[in-house]
Every structure is written in C-alpha cells, then in structure tokens.
Amino acid sequence: MKLKAMLCASAALVVVAHPAHAQTQQPAADSSSAEIIVTGSRVIQNGNDSPTPLTVVTTENLLAARPGNLAEAINDLPVFSGPRTQASNTGTSGAAGAPATSANAVNVINLRNMGLGRTLVLFDGHRMPPSTPDGFVDINTIPQMLLKRVDVVTGGVSAVYGSDGITGAVNFVTDTAFKGIKANAQMGISTYGDARSYDLGLAGGTDFADGRGHIMGSVQYRNDDGIDSKFARPWGNDVRTLQGSGTAASPYFQVIGARASNATFGGRINGGALNDMQFLGGAFVAFNHGTKTGQGGTIPTGQAFEIGGDGGYYNGQLRAALELKQAYARLDYDLSDDFKVYVSAAGTENHSVGIVNYYTNFNMAISRDNAFLNQLYPSVVTAMGSSSTFSLGKIFTEFPRGTLEATSRQLLTVAGLQGKLGPNWDLDLAYVRAGARFDVSQNAAINQGRLWAALDSVLVGGQAVCRAAATNPVYAGCVPLNPFGVGSASQAAINYIVQKASWRTNLHSDDVTGSIAGSPFSTWAGPVRLAFTGEWRRNSVEVISGALAADPSNSATLTNCTGVLPGVSSGNGGCNPNAGIYSNAAVNNLPKSAIEVTELAVEGQVPLLKDAPFFKTLDLNLAYRHAHYNLSGNANTWKVGLTWEPADWLTLRATRSRDFRAPNIDELFRPNTLTLTNFTDRISGADVGIFNTPTYNGGNPNLKPEIANTLTLGAVFKPPRNFSFSVDYFDIKVDNFIFLVQGNSTAEQDICYASKGTSPLCSLIVRGLGIYDPSNPQATSTANAVTAWYQRPINVAKQTTYGFDFEANWQPQLFGNPASVRLLATYQPHIRFMRTGDPVVQDYGGVAFGTNGIQATPKWRVTGFFTFKPSDQITVNLMQRWRSSLKFHSSPLVVVSSPNIRSVGYTNVGVSFAPKMANGRSEVYFNVANLFNTAPPQAGFWGNANPGQFGEFALGDDVIGRYFTAGVRFKF
Numbered sequence: 001m002k003l004k005a006m007l008c009a010s011a012a013l014v015v016v017a018h019p020a021h022a023q024t025q026q027p028a029a030d031s032s033s034a035e036i037i038v039t040g041s042r043v044i045q046n047g048n049d050s051p052t053p054l055t056v057v058t059t060e061n062l063l064a065a066r067p068g069n070l071a072e073a074i075n076d077l078p079v080f081s082g083p084r085t086q087a088s089n090t091g092t093s094g095a096a097g098a099p100a101t102s103a104n105a106v107n108v109i110n111l112r113n114m115g116l117g118r119t120l121v122l123f124d125g126h127r128m129p130p131s132t133p134d135g136f137v138d139i140n141t142i143p144q145m146l147l148k149r150v151d152v153v154t155g156g157v158s159a160v161y162g163s164d165g166i167t168g169a170v171n172f173v174t175d176t177a178f179k180g181i182k183a184n185a186q187m188g189i190s191t192y193g194d195a196r197s198y199d200l201g202l203a204g205g206t207d208f209a210d211g212r213g214h215i216m217g218s219v220q221y222r223n224d225d226g227i228d229s230k231f232a233r234p235w236g237n238d239v240r241t242l243q244g245s246g247t248a249a250s251p252y253f254q255v256i257g258a259r260a261s262n263a264t265f266g267g268r269i270n271g272g273a274l275n276d277m278q279f280l281g282g283a284f285v286a287f288n289h290g291t292k293t294g295q296g297g298t299i300p301t302g303q304a305f306e307i308g309g310d311g312g313y314y315n316g317q318l319r320a321a322l323e324l325k326q327a328y329a330r331l332d333y334d335l336s337d338d339f340k341v342y343v344s345a346a347g348t349e350n351h352s353v354g355i356v357n358y359y360t361n362f363n364m365a366i367s368r369d370n371a372f373l374n375q376l377y378p379s380v381v382t383a384m385g386s387s388s389t390f391s392l393g394k395i396f397t398e399f400p401r402g403t404l405e406a407t408s409r410q411l412l413t414v415a416g417l418q419g420k421l422g423p424n425w426d427l428d429l430a431y432v433r434a435g436a437r438f439d440v441s442q443n444a445a446i447n448q449g450r451l452w453a454a455l456d457s458v459l460v461g462g463q464a465v466c467r468a469a470a471t472n473p474v475y476a477g478c479v480p481l482n483p484f485g486v487g488s489a490s491q492a493a494i495n496y497i498v499q500k501a502s503w504r505t506n507l508h509s510d511d512v513t514g515s516i517a518g519s520p521f522s523t524w525a526g527p528v529r530l531a532f533t534g535e536w537r538r539n540s541v542e543v544i545s546g547a548l549a550a551d552p553s554n555s556a557t558l559t560n561c562t563g564v565l566p567g568v569s570s571g572n573g574g575c576n577p578n579a580g581i582y583s584n585a586a587v588n589n590l591p592k593s594a595i596e597v598t599e600l601a602v603e604g605q606v607p608l609l610k611d612a613p614f615f616k617t618l619d620l621n622l623a624y625r626h627a628h629y630n631l632s633g634n635a636n637t638w639k640v641g642l643t644w645e646p647a648d649w650l651t652l653r654a655t656r657s658r659d660f661r662a663p664n665i666d667e668l669f670r671p672n673t674l675t676l677t678n679f680t681d682r683i684s685g686a687d688v689g690i691f692n693t694p695t696y697n698g699g700n701p702n703l704k705p706e707i708a709n710t711l712t713l714g715a716v717f718k719p720p721r722n723f724s725f726s727v728d729y730f731d732i733k734v735d736n737f738i739f740l741v742q743g744n745s746t747a748e749q750d751i752c753y754a755s756k757g758t759s760p761l762c763s764l765i766v767r768g769l770g771i772y773d774p775s776n777p778q779a780t781s782t783a784n785a786v787t788a789w790y791q792r793p794i795n796v797a798k799q800t801t802y803g804f805d806f807e808a809n810w811q812p813q814l815f816g817n818p819a820s821v822r823l824l825a826t827y828q829p830h831i832r833f834m835r836t837g838d839p840v841v842q843d844y845g846g847v848a849f850g851t852n853g854i855q856a857t858p859k860w861r862v863t864g865f866f867t868f869k870p871s872d873q874i875t876v877n878l879m880q881r882w883r884s885s886l887k888f889h890s891s892p893l894v895v896v897s898s899p900n901i902r903s904v905g906y907t908n909v910g911v912s913f914a915p916k917m918a919n920g921r922s923e924v925y926f927n928v929a930n931l932f933n934t935a936p937p938q939a940g941f942w943g944n945a946n947p948g949q950f951g952e953f954a955l956g957d958d959v960i961g962r963y964f965t966a967g968v969r970f971k972f
Contacts, residue, residue: 039122039151039171041160041621042517042531043605051621051641051653052155053714053728053805055079055824059147065865065879065908067186067927067965068199069222070147071107071139074170075956076881078826078861079154079805082113084136086226086352087319087959106138106352111154111167112801113831113844113857114732118661118706120157120165123172124344124414127161129434129509130539131410135664141348141410141436143328145184145203145218148175154730154805156710158659159623159639162535162599166659166708166734176330176342178205178216180920186967190960191933194232195319197224199967209333217329226321228355230952233961235935239313240952241305242888244897251895252888254939259290259311262362263393266486268310270363270391274383278310279484284377312395316952317355318959325349339419346412356402359446362393364455364483365573367565371457371464372482389565391573398489399498403443410436425518432511438504445501445547445582449474449559452575454481454493456565468563475563501547501582506592507665511537525607525618533601533625541665543590549673550580551588552694557581578694579676588671595632595665601625617645627660631668635660635705651716653728659710663703663738667793670699677789682749683772684780695744697791704795708734722811729804737797739835744789751837759837764790797835801845803828814868822865829859833890842890848901848939848954850890855955858883858903877910877927886954888939901939906958907931920972926965933962 038044040052047054055077062073075083085107111119121128121137131138150172157165181204188197198221205216230236239259244252262270268278268287278287290309305311325348332342366373368384384390416430453468457480466478479496482488517531548557561575580586602624609618621641628634639657646652677695714728741748743764752762757772765772769784778784806825813819830845844850846859866878882905888896910927936957953959 039125039173040153040155040157040169041603041605041623042515042533043529043603044621045529049605049617049619049621049643051619051643051655051712052153052157053653053712053726053730055152055154055807056149057152058149059144061822061865062150064867064875064877064910064912064925064927066929067910067925067967068188068197069107069140069224070142070144070150071109074109074139074150075107076863076879077152078824078863078881079111079152079168080109081826081828081857081861082110082116082855082955084108084110084116086224086322106132106136106350107140108132108136109139109170111152111170112730112732112803112828113855114167114734114799114801117164117664118166118734120161120163120169121172122161122169123412124174124176125171126414126430126432126513127511127537129412129432129436129511130507130665131408131434131436133438133440133505133507133541133543134666134670138350138408140322140324140350141346141412142172143174143218143220143326143346143348145182145201145220146174146178146205146216146328146330147172149173154728155655155712156639156657156659156708156732158637158661158708159601159625159657160603162601162625162627163597163635163660163662163705166661166706166710167732174330176216176332177214178203179207179214180205180972182969182971184967184969186925186965188963188965190227191962191964192232195225195227195960195963197965198222213331213333215329215331218327220324220326222322222324222326224319224322226353227318227960228321230316230318233318233959235938235959236316236318236952238938240938242896242898243305246889246894246896248895251897253896254898255305255307257290257307258305259307259309259313260362260393260395261289261306261309261311263360263395264310264312265395265397266488267392267394267483270393272387272390273385274380274390277380279377279488280310280486282376282485284380312360314357314360314395315401316357320352320354323351335419339417341415341417343415344413346410348408348410348412350406350408350410352406354404354406356404358401359396359399359444360394361396363573364392364394365389365565366392366483367456369458370455371459371480372484372488374459375464376482376484389573392483394483396483396489398487399446399494400444402445404440405443406438406440408436408438410434421516421518424520425516427514427516429514430512432509432513434507434509436507438507439502440505441500441502442547442582443500445499445586447497447499448579448581449561449575450478450497450499451481452559452561452564453478454497455483456575457481467565470563472560472563474560499582501586503543503545503547503587506542506544508540509538511535523607525610528607529605531601531603533599533603535599535601536597537599538594538596539665540592540594541590541669542592543587543671545587545589545671547582547586549582549586549588549671550578550676550694551672551674552578557586576676580674587673590669590671593665593669594630595662595668596630597627597662599625599627614646615644616647617643619643621655623657627662629662629705631701632662632703632705635662635707649718649720651718653712653714653716655710655712657710659708661706661708661738663700663705663793666699667703667738668699668701670697672696672698677744679744679789680746681786682746683753683774684785693744693786693789695789695791700792700794703738703793704736706734706736706738706795708732723809725806725808727804727806729802731802732800734799736795737799737833738793738795739797740791741794741796741835742789742791744791747835747838747840751835755837760794760796761837764792766790797833799831799833801828801831803830815870817869817871819866819868823862824864825860825862827860828857831857840891840893843892844890846884846887847890848886848888856883856886856957858886858956860884873914873916875912875914877908877912879908881906883956886939901954902937904934904937904957906934920970922968922970924966924968929963929965930958930961934958935961 066073128137153169184201201220203218241258266279288310290306328346330344412434453475464480468475479493481493513535515533519527561577564575606620609615623639641655644652711731716726766788808823810821833842863881885903886901912925914923936953
C-alpha cells in the first residue's frame with residue numbers, strides 16, 4: 001500500500017503492522033490517500049525530513065503484544081519510564097505532594113522520567129487539555145477504538161506546540177477515513193484467578209452526500225477488577241520494609257517478615273507498668289516479640305519493627321479497580337473542493353477504586369476508668385496501680401480499609417476548518433473545548449473527634465457511655481468503642497466513627513488555534529515551506545469540598561475535644577483540638593481560578609542542497625514561539641534542526657532547541673491543606689511542637705515557567721534487505737525546575753540556615769523572631785521557635801539527563817513466510833537533580849526510589865517485538881521487555897546494605913487465527929502476558945516503612961503475574 005511504503009521508508013522508522021494483522025488494518029481506499037501528518041512539525045510533510053527523532057507504532061502492534069488498555073501498552077516502549085498507572089497510585093494521589101483531589105487508576109505517560117507533565121500529549125495533532133485535578137492528561141480519556149497509530153517525538157517541541165513539550169510529544173492519531181463496522185470483545189484473567197477484565201468495543205464509519213461527507217463513531221466499555229490484596233501473590237506474602245537510618249553507621253537494610261513492635265491487631269500496651277502486654281482473643285497476655293532488626297539485638301531509635309512475632313502489619317492493594325465507559329463521534333464535510341469542516345466529540349466516564357490501609361494508631365491514651373476495661377479486664381485496672389492512663393497501639397482491622405473512590409467525567413469537543421488559500425497556502429483552524437468533573441470520596445474516613453469521644457467511655461448505671469456525651473452536644477449520639485481485642489468494636493461504633501468525606505473538582509479548557517502553512521517560493525534545492533501559528537488557551541479549576549481540611553481560623557474544621565478525658569486532649573496520645581476532623585481525607589474549597597495564554601509562532605523548512613555529491617538532501621528546520629501567560633509572564637522558545645542525507649542508505653539529523661513548561665493549574669492553585677507535625681528544628685536540635693506545629697501544603701501563584709535546553713543527534717541506516725537501524729543521542733537540561741519544597745525537611749532547613757536567611761527556602765519556615773542565622777544568640781530562644789511550616793512548589797532546582805535511543809527493524813522471510821523483528825532500547829545513565837543551595841546532587845539514573853516521589857529509571861530499558869505468519873490465517877506475536885538492575889536511592893548520602901534490585905525481564909506471547917471470509921475479516925486471538933510468571937524483585941517500600949504497605953516493587957515491574965487474554969474482533 002502507498003501509505004505503508006511511505007511510512008516504512010521514512011527516517012522516522014515507522015513500522016506498520018505486518019499484513020498478518022490486516023483484520024484491523026484499513027483497505028487502501030480508506031487510508032492510503034490520507035495525508036501523513038508529521039508530528040512535531042507544521043511544515044514537514046515527509047518523515048524523512050524530520051530532524052527530531054520520531055517513532056511511530058500502530059495500535060495493532062501495541063495491542064497484539066498486550067491486548068486491552070492502550071495506555072499500559074505504550075509504557076512498554078523503553079523511552080517511557082516512571083509513569084502513573086493503575087498499579088502505581090492505588091489509594092493515593094500517585095505522587096508525593098500531589099493533591100488529595102487526585103483520582104486513582106489514571107494513566108499518565110512520562111518520557112524519560114523527567115516528571116509527569118513534561119511530556120506533551122496530542123490527539124490528532126491538537127493539544128489535550130488537563131484531565132486530572134493535578135493538571136495532567138489521563139490517557140484513558142483518549143478514544144481507542146478508531147486510533148490507527150501513536151507517534152512518539154523524543155525531542156523538544158515547545159517551539160511548535162508550546163508548553164509541556166520539554167521531553168517530547170505523544171500524538172494519538174485517529175483513522176479519520178474509516179469505513180465499515182468493526183468490533184472487539186475480550187476478557188482476561190490472571191493465573192491466580194483474579195484481576196478479571198472485560199473489554200467491549202464497537203465502531204463504524206461511512207460516507208454520505210456522494211462522498212462529500214464522512215461520519216464515524218465508537219463506543220467502548222472496559223472493566224478491570226484490580227487486585228485488592230498484596231497477599232494474593234506469592235511475592236506479596238513475605239511482608240517487607242526498610243530499616244536503618246541510611247548512614248554509614250546505620251545503613252538501610254531490608255527486613256523480611258516485618259511486624260510492628262508497637263501495635264497489634266488486638267492492641268498492645270506501650271510503656272509504663274503494663275508495657276509489653278497485649279489484648280488477644282479475649283485474654284490479656286504477654287506480647288511475643290519477634291527478632292530485633294537492629295544491631296546488638298535492639299530496635300534502632302525510631303524503627304519500631306521486628307521480624308515475626310505478634311506485631312501487626314498492613315495489606316496493600318496491588319492494582320486499583322477501573323471501570324471505563326467511552327463514546328466518540330466525528331463528522332467532516334467538504335464545503336467545496338478547497339474547504340472542509342469537521343467536528344468531533346469524545347465522552348469518557350472513569351470510575352476507580354483505590355484501597356489504602358487499615359486505620360492505625362500507635363499511641364491511644366486509655367483511661368483507667370474506661371468502661372470496657374473495667375467490664376472485661378478488671379485485673380488490668382488493678383495492675384495499673386496508680387497510673388491514670390496507658391498507651392495502646394492497635395491496627396483496626398474491624399474498620400473498613402481506607403478506600404479512595406473516584407469518578408471522573410470528561411467531554412472533549414473539537415471543531416475545525418481546513419482548506420486552501422490559493423495554490424500555495426493551507427489554512428487550519430480549530431477550537432477545542434473540554435470539561436471534566438471529578439467526584440472523589442474517602443469512603444472510610446475516620447472522624448477524629450468521634451473516634452476519641454468513643455474511645456473515652458465510662459460506666460453509667462452499668463452501661464458503657466461516652467464521657468463527652470454528658471457535656472458536649474456534638475457527641476450526644478456517641479457510641480462507645482471497645483478497642484480491646486480483635487473484632488471487639490461493635491458495628492454501631494464503627495458506623496458512628498467511620499464516615500464518607502467527599503469533594504469535587506471541576507476543570508474547563510478552551511483552546512483556539514489557527515495556522516497558515518505554505519510554500520511562498522523555492523530555492524535551487526526545492527520549495528521553502530513556512531507556517532504561521534496563533535493560539536489562545538484558557539484552563540480553569542474549581543474545587544468544591546464537602547469535607548474541609550483543617551483551618552485554624554475555622555473551628556468547624558477542627559476536632560472538637562470539649563468534654564473528652566481531661567489531659568488526653570493535649571495532642572499527645574489523644575484528642576487534638578488543633579487537628580482536622582478528617583485525618584488526611586479532606587481538602588479545602590478553591591474558587592474558580594484560571595490560566596490564560598496567548599502564543600504566536602513561526603516555523604520554516606528550508607532545503608539547502610539536493611542531489612549534490614555527498615548531499616542527496618540537506619534541509620534546515622527553524623521554529624520560534626512567543627508565549628504570554630497571565631500569571632507566569634513570557635516565554636520565548638526556538639528550535640534549529642538539520643537533516644542531511646548523504647546517500648540513500650544514511651540519514652543524519654540534529655536539533656538544538658529551547659523549550660519550556662509553564663506551571664500547571666494544580667501547582668499554581670492547589671487549595672491549602674493543614675496537617676500537624678513534630679519535625680526536628682535544625683537550629684535548636686529539639687523536636688518542635690509535638691503533633692502541634694501546623695504544616696500548610698498548597699499552590700504557589702508566583703511560579704515561573706521552566707526553561708529547557710535540548711540537543712539531539714541521530715543517524716538512520718537503511719541498508720538493503722528490509723533492514724533499518726537508528727541511534728539518537730539526547731541531552732536535556734531544565735532550569736527553573738518546579739519542585740515541591742517541604743520547609744520541615746532536613747535538607748530544606750539546612751539550606752535555609754546555611755544562607756542565614758537569604759535563601760528563598762526560608763519563606764517556608766515561620767520562626768517567632770524571624771531569625772534564621774544559627775550563629776545569632778537569639779536563634780535558639782523559645783521566642784524564635786518554629787510556629788508553622790509550608791510546603792510549596794518553587795522554581796528552585798535544575799534537572800539534567802542524557803542518553804541514547806536505539807531502534808532496529810528487520811523484515812525477513814522465515815521458512816518462506818513473512819516475519820518482522822523490531823528492537824527498541826534506551827540507555828539513560830543519569831537523571832541528575834540539583835536544588836539551589838544544596839551541595840548534594842540526586843541522581844535518579846539506575847535507581848528505584850528517590851526524593852519527592854520520583855520512581856524507577858533503569859539505565860537500560862529494552863523491548864523487542866517479533867511477528868511471524870506461518871500461514872495466511874495464523875499469526876504469532878512475541879514481545880520481550882527487560883530492564884537493568886537498580887540501586888535503591890538517588891542520594892549519594894544514602895547508604896543501603898541490601899543488594900541492588902536485580903534486573904528482570906517479561907515475555908508476552910500471542911496467537912491469532914483469521915478464518916477466510918467472503919466479506920470482511922474476523923479474528924480469534926489468545927495472549928499470555930508474563931508467560932513464565934516471573935516474580936517482580938522485591939525491594940522493601942521506600943518512604944513509608946509500614947510493613948505490608950503497597951510499594952515493595954519497582955515501578956514498571958509486573959505485580960500481576962501470568963495473565964491470559966482471549967478475544968475476537970471483526971471488520972466488515
């Protein structure tokens with residue numbers, strides 16, 4: 001086919017599905033006449049002329065190797081690393097410091113792991129608006145049934161498309177000429193009988209008005225049960241955590257079979273005369289310690305975990321559940337021979353359920369006159385002697401596990417006009433409007449006031465009642481809670497304490513783009529093409545909360561401790577009047593806030609030489625863009641690219657670009673939340689305000705755009721015999737990097753105090769006298785104590801990376817039948833992160849975990865595809881992916897005694913059968929992912945030592961195990 005020939009010949013190394021996949025490949029009449037849009041440029045009409053590396057894969061190729069969710073299949077390509085997926089943000093926002101407004105089970109791609117949001121996402125060449133509350137694009141919102149290919153540009157594209165294109169762009173391209181009817185139905189299940197998924201899709205398209213018009217549409221439904229329990233897998237049974245301090249004297253080490261030493265499922269007494277006793281099975285017995293994890297048989301300071309014993313542990317979710325409903329329609333009509341109008345609409349409803357952990361409290365103050373203690377354990381009261389209280393640590397398995405349920409609804413509409421202005425100029429106008437609504441609820445939020453009131457019970461007339469109910473009308477309906485033993489809490493008490501906390505985020509986007517492209521004149525080497533572009537965008541966000549976060553100026557958002565046991569409400573082991581009603585399950589309202597940007601751009605493609613010795617072609621590509629943001633100011637970007645073809649079999653390419661990313665709506669407008677902390681003051685060395693120092697987390701409207709400088713150098717070899725090979729070097733340096741800075745962290749404090757108050761980080765630390773110079777005699781006075789911490793995104797860092805991308809394609813004959821081999825590899829040895837004023841350079845290259853939620857970036861990532869057609873009806877597909885081994889942490893100061901996380905590879909195999917049909921095509925297919933049921937190497941969870949918490953595996957590793965998918969598809 002003409003399209004196939006053009007794609008395969010391009011320097012972009014386009015690989016189209018082998019004819020074995022013709023059941024989903026369109027006939028020549030449908031698509032071969034369509035103009036190829038070269039992603040990454042508005043003037044280049046042939047991939048051979050693109051100086052920016054561009055890889056194109058068909059949806060058939062991706063889904064043949066991994067049927068189901070296209071977003072997850074894309075992440076198998078080595079250029080992607082550190083994405084957000086169903087298995088990376090279960091029950092949480094998925095990134096450190098991300099807002100509680102976020103949803104679960106979103107799929108956000110991440111080129112080169114330079115950070116979510118630094119990869120531009122396009123749909124048919126149009127910028128996708130934000131579709132998550134934290135300002136990213138969820139790939140699940142892109143209609144999949146009528147997609148024909150995915151273009152991946154691995155170089156800076158800000159001069160062409162604007163903000164976010166620092167690491168490149170990913171363009172999802174629809175088959176706008178599709179005619180006929182096609183359908184797909186498939187189901188999947190793991191080798192362990194869980195993680196069931198169902199996927200149903202139907203699409204159709206036809207011409208009308210004698211071929212002047214075309215209409216098409218699709219519907220799709222997907223249901224993925226997820227995996228609620230890490231114990232559903234053999235590799236999830238040996239509960240792990242990391243212990244130690246990360247220093248040479250006390251390195252981090254991996255603990256297998258970890259248990260909490262200060263909390264059990266029935267309740268353990270910590271300290272005092274009854275220390276090391278527990279409530280177990282209706283009895284009061286000694287706590288059975290496990291093996292100490294520290295040196296010399298002791299538990300290191302702050303490390304409350306042992307190996308084995310009676311201590312409790314958690315049960316993390318491996319994969320969030322997802323239900324996806326999607327509808328798409330598109331209509332275009334030729335107004336004349338020169339002008340066409342089109343309009344499309346895509347609606348998506350995404351429902352996800354992420355499960356966190358059981359509610360745990362390690363330090364509950366229990367009074368000697370507690371009703372249940374006196375009724376059930378009078379001997380314990382006697383044994384307390386003169387003590388008025390004791391501290392109880394318990395994991396409440398009788399409470400439902402924390403569940404973050406999110407429902408997002410998005411409607412994306414695009415209207416456009418395309419046409420010709422005379423013989424040499426093309427016009428393209430488009431208007432994109434999107435609206436998204438996120439309803440998020442924490443279905444098992446713990447009402448802190450009700451919890452402490454219910455725990456503080458006394459006997460009145462032989463009946464257990466809440467002490468506060470007698471004096472505080474807020475707790476008039478209080479139901480006493482029995483915390484002693486497993487399953488001791490009554491359902492009435494659970495219903496009283498556990499509530500639903502909900503909030504809503506509304507997103508709206510308007511985008512108007514117009515471009516004129518054409519060839520005003522020619523040189524001796526061919527026509528010069530120019531494109532002039534103007535764009536106006538407006539993105540807005542609004543948060544409406546039914547569960548407000550703590551606000552000291554609003555007593556209604558704080559825990560009411562009036563009438564609760566006197567002395568317990570000090571904030572140390574009891575009701576805290578400075579804490580919010582819902583612990584970590586609330587957000588504040590945000591009035592509608594907006595970003596507006598106006599942009600002007602020009603791009604040119606200038607042929608310099610043609611058909612000269614050693615210069616079959618030599619083309620120059622230039623681009624410039626000016627952007628003005630109403631809040632962030634101006635940004636100017638540019639690109640210079642050169643493509644040189646010295647011979648038919650060799651193409652050399654290079655680009656140098658200046659790119660940018662403007663702060664997104666979440667970074668600017670995130671509503672403030674408040675938590676209470678007890679971090680150490682690095683000036684005085686003392687703990688600050690036990691559980692009472694407020695920490696505020698919110699947006700920063702003073703952010704400026706990030707600026708990146710990118711260099712790419714590449715070569716494409718196309719010798720005879722159906723073989724091609726490319727290698728591309730990339731070098732990216734980002735200044736003004738936006739980083740979530742936490743004023744209460746050790747690193748930020750040290751930088752501030754070393755600067756004696758001149759560092760911008762000092763604005764995140766509020767001290768009574770405003771003295772930040774440790775040498776000042778008054779610095780350590782009580783009057784200069786820390787009164788508040790702030791966590792804000794700030795332009796306070798620099799990030800750099802470099803590496804190589806490799807790609808090889810071969811289409812041999814095997815036993816006289818066609819086959820194809822494709823190998824993709826990325827070598828990325830370093831991702832260096834440097835904060836202003838911090839002498840420590842973090843390096844995420846080849847590590848599993850890092851600061852601020854940064855995830856795994858293997859130095860080597862390799863994916864291979866093999867397709868073989870032994871007969872006209874049978875096709876065999878094989879995919880192999882592999883990553884290199886990983887160190888534990890990005891900081892050179894962190895010492896880990898555990899060995900590196902080993903390398904791992906996974907094999908997918910699929911077989912399809914396409915019977916002969918008189919009209920149309922049908923196919924039955926079967927796929928096995930992770931054929932050998934390879935276990936993900938366990939690492940121990942970094943950043944949260946709670947044993948059993950999800951996160952023991954490097955992001956990108958397969959936590960599901962062997963997975964079977966069977967389905968049928970047809971086209972008429």
